[in-house]
Amino acid sequence: MTNALYGEMLTKIEAQISHLDFPESPKNLYDPIRYIMSLGGKRVRPVLALMGCQLYGAPYSKALPQAMAIELFHNFTLMHDDVMDSADVRRALPTVHIKWNHNIALLSGDAMMVMAYRHLFNCETSISQSLGGLFSKTAIEVCEGQQLDMDYAIQADVTIEQYLEMIRLKTAVLLSGSLKIGAVVGGADPKKLDLIDQFAEAVGLAFQVKDDFLDAFGGEEFGKATGGDIIEGKRTWLTLKSLAVADAKTRVELMEAFDVKEPTERVSRVLAIYKRLRIDELAEAEVKKYSMQAKEALDQIQGEARAKEALEWLVDQLIGRRT
Amino acid sequence: MTNALYGEMLTKIEAQISHLDFPESPKNLYDPIRYIMSLGGKRVRPVLALMGCQLYGAPYSKALPQAMAIELFHNFTLMHDDVMDSADVRRALPTVHIKWNHNIALLSGDAMMVMAYRHLFNCETSISQSLGGLFSKTAIEVCEGQQLDMDYAIQADVTIEQYLEMIRLKTAVLLSGSLKIGAVVGGADPKKLDLIDQFAEAVGLAFQVKDDFLDAFGGEEFGKATGGDIIEGKRTWLTLKSLAVADAKTRVELMEAFDVKEPTERVSRVLAIYKRLRIDELAEAEVKKYSMQAKEALDQIQGEARAKEALEWLVDQLIGRRT
Numbered sequence: 001m002t003n004a005l006y007g008e009m010l011t012k013i014e015a016q017i018s019h020l021d022f023p024e025s026p027k028n029l030y031d032p033i034r035y036i037m038s039l040g041g042k043r044v045r046p047v048l049a050l051m052g053c054q055l056y057g058a059p060y061s062k063a064l065p066q067a068m069a070i071e072l073f074h075n076f077t078l079m080h081d082d083v084m085d086s087a088d089v090r091r092a093l094p095t096v097h098i099k100w101n102h103n104i105a106l107l108s109g110d111a112m113m114v115m116a117y118r119h120l121f122n123c124e125t126s127i128s129q130s131l132g133g134l135f136s137k138t139a140i141e142v143c144e145g146q147q148l149d150m151d152y153a154i155q156a157d158v159t160i161e162q163y164l165e166m167i168r169l170k171t172a173v174l175l176s177g178s179l180k181i182g183a184v185v186g187g188a189d190p191k192k193l194d195l196i197d198q199f200a201e202a203v204g205l206a207f208q209v210k211d212d213f214l215d216a217f218g219g220e221e222f223g224k225a226t227g228g229d230i231i232e233g234k235r236t237w238l239t240l241k242s243l244a245v246a247d248a249k250t251r252v253e254l255m256e257a258f259d260v261k262e263p264t265e266r267v268s269r270v271l272a273i274y275k276r277l278r279i280d281e282l283a284e285a286e287v288k289k290y291s292m293q294a295k296e297a298l299d300q301i302q303g304e305a306r307a308k309e310a311l312e313w314l315v316d317q318l319i320g321r322r323t
Numbered sequence: 324m325t326n327a328l329y330g331e332m333l334t335k336i337e338a339q340i341s342h343l344d345f346p347e348s349p350k351n352l353y354d355p356i357r358y359i360m361s362l363g364g365k366r367v368r369p370v371l372a373l374m375g376c377q378l379y380g381a382p383y384s385k386a387l388p389q390a391m392a393i394e395l396f397h398n399f400t401l402m403h404d405d406v407m408d409s410a411d412v413r414r415a416l417p418t419v420h421i422k423w424n425h426n427i428a429l430l431s432g433d434a435m436m437v438m439a440y441r442h443l444f445n446c447e448t449s450i451s452q453s454l455g456g457l458f459s460k461t462a463i464e465v466c467e468g469q470q471l472d473m474d475y476a477i478q479a480d481v482t483i484e485q486y487l488e489m490i491r492l493k494t495a496v497l498l499s500g501s502l503k504i505g506a507v508v509g510g511a512d513p514k515k516l517d518l519i520d521q522f523a524e525a526v527g528l529a530f531q532v533k534d535d536f537l538d539a540f541g542g543e544e545f546g547k548a549t550g551g552d553i554i555e556g557k558r559t560w561l562t563l564k565s566l567a568v569a570d571a572k573t574r575v576e577l578m579e580a581f582d583v584k585e586p587t588e589r590v591s592r593v594l595a596i597y598k599r600l601r602i603d604e605l606a607e608a609e610v611k612k613y614s615m616q617a618k619e620a621l622d623q624i625q626g627e628a629r630a631k632e633a634l635e636w637l638v639d640q641l642i643g644r645r646t
Contacts, residue, residue, distance in 0.1 A: 029470040080433060084426040103407040103473060106429060110403060111466040113436060114459050121455045129451035132444040136437050143434040147352040150426060 003313040005306050009050045009060060013043050016064050017071065032096045032108040033115070036075045039091045044314070045178040046071040051311050052182025052196070055303035063185040065122035066131065070178045072119060073135075076112035077142055079105055084150065113139075123185060130190040131181055138177030145170025152235070160240040164205060172204025199297035206290035206319045212236035213283040216271060227267035233258060237286070238279050245277055291319050326636040328629050332373045332383060336366050339387050340394065355419045355431040356438070359398045362414045367637070368501040369394040374634050375505025375519070378626035386508040388445035389454065393501045395442060396458075399435035400465055402428055407473065436462075446508060453513040454504055461500030468493025475558070483563040487528060495527025522620035529613035529642045535559035536606040539594060550590035556581060560609070561602050568600055614642055 017037055022030040046067035053063035081087075082095040083105050089095060097105035120135050121128050148166040152158045179200050180193045215229045216238055229236050242254055250273065257269035274280060294315060298308065340360055345353040369390035376386035404410075405418040406428050412418060420428035443458050444451050471489040475481045502523050503516045538552045539561055552559050565577055573596065580592035597603060617638060621631065 023467075026467055026470040026474060028474060029467060080429060084429060104470075106403055106407060107466055107470055107473075110433075110436065111463055113433065114462040114466065117440060117455060118459045118463070121452055121459070123452075125452045126448065128455060129444055129446075129448045132440060132451060132455055136441045136444070139437040140434055140441070143430055143437065144346075144349055144352060147349040147427075147430055150430075151349060151351060 003310050005051075005054075005310040006047060006314060009047050009310075010043055012061065012064065013046045013050070013067055013071070016068055020068065028100065028104050029108055029111055032079070032100055032104055033075075033112050035099070036079055036090075036096060037071070039093060041091070043071060044318070045074050045174060047314070048175060048178040048200070049182035049185075051307050051314070052179040052188075053186035054182075054307040055179075055301065055311070056183050056186030056188045057304055058186035060182075060307075063182045065119045066181050066185055067178075069116045069118075069120035069135065070174075070181065072112050072116040073139060074174065076109045076116065077146070079109040079112065081146060083109075084146070120181075127184055127190075130184050134177060134181055134184065134190065138173050138181075141169045141173045145173070158235060158240060160237065160244055163235070163237060163240050167205060167208045168201055171208055172201040175204045176200030195297050195301050199294050199301070202290045202294035202297065203315055203318060206287045206294065209237045209283055209290070210287045210319050212238050213280065213287065216274060217280050227263075227271065230258070230267045230270045231263045238274055238283060241282055241286075242274060242277050242279050245279075245282070246273075250277065287319060291315070326633050328374075328377075328633040329370060329637060332370050332633075333366055335384065335387065336369045336373070336390055336394070339391055343391065351423065351427050352431055352434055355402070355423055355427055356398075356435050358422070359402055359413075359419060360394070362416060364414070366394065367641070368397050368497060370637070371498060371501035371523070372505035372508075374630050374637070375502040375511075376509035377505075377630035378502075378624065378634070379506050379509030379511045380627055381509035383505075383630075386505045388442045389504050389508055390501075392439045392441075392443035392458065393497075393504065395435050395439040396462060397497065399432045399439065400469070402432040402435065404469060406432075407469070443504075450507055450513075453507050457500060457504055457507065457513065461496050461504075464492045464496045468496070481558060481563060483560065483567055486558070486560060486563050490528060490531045491524055494531055495524040498527045499523030518620045518624050522617050522624070525613045525617035525620065526638055526641060529610045529617065532560045532606055532613070533610045533642050535561050536603065536610065539597060540603050550586075550594065553581070553590045553593045554586045561597055561606060564605055565597060565600050565602050568602075568605070569596075573600065610642060614638070 020037065022034055024030070049063050049067040049070050050060040054060040078090065079096050082090060083097050083102060087095055088098050093099075095105070096108065100108075117132070117135070120131055123131060145166055145168070148162070149170055152162065152166060176197050176199075179196050180188075180190075183193060183196060184190050212229065215236070216227060218226065229238075239254075243251055246254060254270065254273050257266065257273055260266040260269055295312075298311060298315075301308070343360065345357055347353070372386050372390040372393050373383040376389075377383040401413065402419050405413060406420050406425060410418055411421050416422075418428070419431065423431075440455070440458070443454055446454055468489055468491070471485070472493055475485065475489060499520050499522075502519050503511075503513075506516060506519060507513050535552065538559070539550060541549065552561075562577075566574055569577060577593065577596050580589065580596055583589040583592055618635075621634060621638075624631070
């Protein structure tokens with residue numbers, strides 16, 4: 001079942017993306033931007049901007065330029081993150097630094113960020129400074145989150161609090177920023193957006209813990225590939241929670257399980273320990289906790305009814321009703 | 324002999340840079356920014372922003388936040404260009420990707436660009452949109468210039484017009500943008516900045532041709548290292564002009580001279596051909612042409628006297644009185 005307003009917004013956003021007007025030359029600067037923007041996706045962030053706008057009573061189409069700014073920024077982060085992570089594939093197609101080269105991915109990404117700001121400023125003069133401030137604060141926090149992610153990948157001891165703060169910066173603040181930017185376009189007072197922050201950051205955290213959970217346990221129910229994170233040796237909420245709740249002997253056992261060479265064997269041994277520690281249940285409880293926080297914040301927001309309903313529906317899609 | 328106003332502005336800018344307030348954490352994100360900003364330099368671009376402001380009758384200190392925005396942006400381009408050019412050294416010290424690593428240079432550069440925008444918006448609300456637009460247009464053109472520079476490095480046939488357009492984008496527009504941003508802070512109408520454009524772009528082109536000239540011929544007069552561009556096999560205004568004016572036989576001779584393995588021999592053979600073609604005289608005439616264009620544009624700008632005088636002085640420093 002889909003939500004009519006979400007569907008309508010998504011159609012508008014795809015149309016707007018396909019009409020983005022990039023110069024023809026230099027081809028090596030603009031072709032990669034056209035390419036990555038055409039790869040598709042759920043377009044959650046630009047949709048959130050439109051919802052934020054309608055939530056405050058303005059027609060959502062008023063925030064289309066800012067929705068483009070946010071989607072350009074998001075894809076800029078993907079282009080640069082793929083370089084940093086040496087990722088070869090995105091949405092089943094070669095990443096920009098593979099299809100072109102590293103320098104082109106670097107420079108096209110830079111240009112995308114500037115283009116994001118250009119779209120952002122397509123607004124009433126009176127709000128351009130607020131939008132610039134909100135957008136920049138969000139962008140710098142996303143950079144901080146990515147740096148922490150790289151730092152933690154080679155750091156021996158990472159606490160679950162550090163992991164959640166990294167996720168908040170890397171993922172949640174952009175969801176929140178998207179809604180807030182839309183809200184300001186819609187007429188909200190930029191100083192009164194705390195509830196939106198609480199709502200969107202809770203959604204972001206719930207989404208990430210759920211994502212970690214599904215990567216490990218989702219396969220059983222949905223036939224999804226199971227254990228990708230375990231195979232990559234990636235520390236997730238599940239790993240960090242296990243290390244936090246396990247006794248010394250089990251901690252050693254978990255480390256040893258992660259060191260098993262054969263992937264299938266590694267996954268089954270790690271999952272067995274997770275289950276013994278009831279990490280699956282703890283993860284579901286954590287998702288539920290954040291979902292409740294998100295719902296409570298949303299309930300307090302006095303907003304346009306259809307937009308609120310669409311937001312609730314979107315949260316269910318992102319986090320899942322069952323938890 | 325120095326200019327008092329320039330000296331005063333430079334002192335203010337250095338003080339402002341040393342007071343830039345970067346967060347402590349993540350260290351790997353902010354330490355490289357502190358590092359590259361502390362490497363020094365002539366700070367021509369932020370000084371131009373202050374001069375632009377005073378030119379329109381406002382106290383130059385009003386444009387200090389925008390001067391910081393421009394210097395942060397300029398250093399962001401240096402950080403990323405050093406990655407793209409695999410440059411190991413900047414101002415006799417290791418570049419960021421050498422001192423840290425490529426990923427850190429990439430991400431710190433991204434963060435610097437966002438910080439540049441944050442400083443830019445530290446202005447009256449009524450001009451934030453104009454500043455954002457001017458700054459973004461400048462930034463995207465600098466990206467285009469860098470892309471053309473990379474494209475031309477591996478392209479067999481580059482015309483002198485293409486080279487000059489690349490230089491205009493890569494260098495001249497940021498000089499122009501700096502002055503214009505300062506001018507808008509000082510109260511100029513953003514739509515009436517054509518003369519500043521003409522002035523600053525002519526200065527940028529004169530500066531680059533002069534720089535190419537000095538690299539080849541400067542050594543004789545100033546004891547500077549001679550022929551670095553020739554040793555690197557870099558195409559400059561001198562090379563392209565030679566190819567444009569030479570007959571077929573001399574063109575072949577020039578290509579052969581560039582293919583000589585031994586560096587000293589290569590430099591002396593290329594220089595001999597340049598001189599035979601009187602490329603040194605043509606370069607000096609070209610610099611003179613742009614200098615005149617710059618002077619004519621500046622003469623037409625109705626601006627505050629001390630700022631105009633300081634600008635004239637700065638142009639002399641950049642391009643040199645002798646030409």
